[in-house]
Amino acid sequence: MNYTILKGNIVSSTALNQLEITENGYLVAADGIIQGVFATLPEAYEGHVVQDYRQKLIVQSFSDLHLHAPQYPMIGLGMDLPLLDWLNTYTFPLEARFADNDYARKIYRQLAQELIANGTTRVCMFSSLHREATLILMEELENAGVTGYVGKVNMDRNSGDVLQETTEQSMAETALWLEQCEKFEHIHPMITPRFTPSCSDELMAYLGKLAQEKNLPIQSHLSENDKEIAWVQELHPDCEQYWQSYAKYGLWNDKTVMAHCVWSDERERKAMKDAGVTVAFCANSNTNICSGVTPVRAMLNEGLQVGLGSDIAGGHQIEMHQVIASTIATSKHTTMTNGAPCLTVAEGWYLGTSGGSEFFGEQAGFAKGNPLHALVIDDSHLPQVDSVEARFERSIYRRQTGAITAVWSAGRKVLG
């Protein structure tokens, strides 16, 4: 057995709005699997090396359930543009550049490193339609220590001039890509129709069959804005609601993440709950693009599974600390509008860590049996505060450059 024993002020998000704080405690993993959090080190582990982080905070690392890797170079660009202009001016031309493998290598290496530096160790990520660039992305994530899922994007209609594939290309490339990505250990493929309007019925049927046959997870976009919803209704007059355009092709189950769900009403939310679909709540992009406000409190009350997405580059912050702060701010705007109780700091943190990690098969918090995904936060440069809980809360709101001094991902130390 190979033991990892971390000592420090441990904060574990064991349930929505519940933090378990163990001051000067021990977080123990054996062969990368968490054995528990202990106030004093159990005898069984005595004699093994203890990495003592003293007064520093030891917390879970983040899950980012929705981001577009090829949009990484355009973070912060075009934030005034309406969605369609934004796509045509920046997004599609930029994604088209990932036909160039050297460009992909350079950008994706930076992206993978920035994710780890900011403590994101699990992702559900869109690549572009390019098979080779997608494999490069997966290599770079694997090398940097990011785990989770990546999808080669499928889009055979309604996608402009610079970025489209034929139905045949899309199917053949996806099949070849799936073969080629069997070599990865920590990063796996995810079926990724861009969204209903950009995939023909034939392609959707193929993807659904593939997901079913190979038991693959699925990601896409759902009910982000009203024009998109109306468009889906036109394209699929047999579907009363947007989600049904995925469900009818077998793309709607408990291995599915749907981004946004801003306008998902009670019925669509019930369909999510019944199928076990996970919501990726993307507060920054919802605000930047004026999509609306995801009814996150209703979703939580109804028992839906919810995680957070940075949604780079509709979102402008890749740092999940900041995404959590924006998520809480968005919920406070809802409070000011309709009185729905806003998210607490503990709840925002839960969504950005445990809420997302559930999709990867983990239990909430530093639970026994989870792979070790953890961060060390050094706030010694900030004013002294005695309460560990207050320091933890501050770490979400106050700028973190350089504060994350060590990161573990799936049991491996990947930073520090």
Place this chain on the structure above:
Amino acid sequence: MNYTILKGNIVSSTALNQLEITENGYLVAADGIIQGVFATLPEAYEGHVVQDYRQKLIVQSFSDLHLHAPQYPMIGLGMDLPLLDWLNTYTFPLEARFADNDYARKIYRQLAQELIANGTTRVCMFSSLHREATLILMEELENAGVTGYVGKVNMDRNSGDVLQETTEQSMAETALWLEQCEKFEHIHPMITPRFTPSCSDELMAYLGKLAQEKNLPIQSHLSENDKEIAWVQELHPDCEQYWQSYAKYGLWNDKTVMAHCVWSDERERKAMKDAGVTVAFCANSNTNICSGVTPVRAMLNEGLQVGLGSDIAGGHQIEMHQVIASTIATSKHTTMTNGAPCLTVAEGWYLGTSGGSEFFGEQAGFAKGNPLHALVIDDSHLPQVDSVEARFERSIYRRQTGAITAVWSAGRKVLG
């Protein structure tokens, strides 16, 4: 004459929603006063040293019209608490610590340096009630290169146990403080009743008289939340609206900044416009404390003078780049709620720079006759983008640590 000639990609916010971009241009100041922005260097300045920043951006520095210096150590703490608990748990006990001059020196030195590092060169700032700590704050700001106004806070009622002064103390200390701060060159005193509920009528009358006699600027809080407004109405039954509790004592004129104004209705806004009162819009704290959303679009349409405040520590971001992004996000929430047009990036930038600097007697943008307040932004570590305007917009949204490489304040180079 002492010339400062800066060469680079110059962006000047000359009016709301109007950017003047001069690529590879020259920004010229003589003895610290701007002479103009030129596409080619006029003959008159030939032979003088040109500081060539090549492809970097040269932009205006920020004005922060509302922040509480003694709350600097508590940034990001207690963001879940209701206002009163937040004040009693964190704010008042912390402010009370500034009776200790050594503590004040240490904290205020850090604050002043962080302001300059983030490009804030003009402030309207609350100190605490302590005269000596206020002088220390002014010294530290002056030494670091921050210009503008600081107020010793006046509060002789309703301020808890740990932080109160008698009416006599408040008046005597204010008078003494005003004498003692005549020595400063770039930082000046500002009359600062904390807000109506914390100042007795006698104190308010004294402060109004003082402001009038010595022609001093004034700052306070106005219409931040409904409970506060109701309280003011109880305390001043003769005042139909909150603003009148300032106006009746001579604390309401064109040298006045009022923070928040979230609930200022058409009548209160007209009173502002008529008197020439400036609004300090504090998007972050309004959201964090769930105060409401300041009707900034209405204020701008009505011709009010509006600038931005970080409102540390109700606000959690001291970096005005981020405050501008939050300001725009807040306005987008208004758009999503009631359809009012949101702020553009150029408008947000205007409010954080020219909008605020008007209070200090400047014209908008790098206008001839303004003291030189400028930043150099190095974005060479980010992906290459050809458009200067797009790079400028990105600088607001994408994290800036280390990107501000030089700062001028009132003609002096204070960083880089």
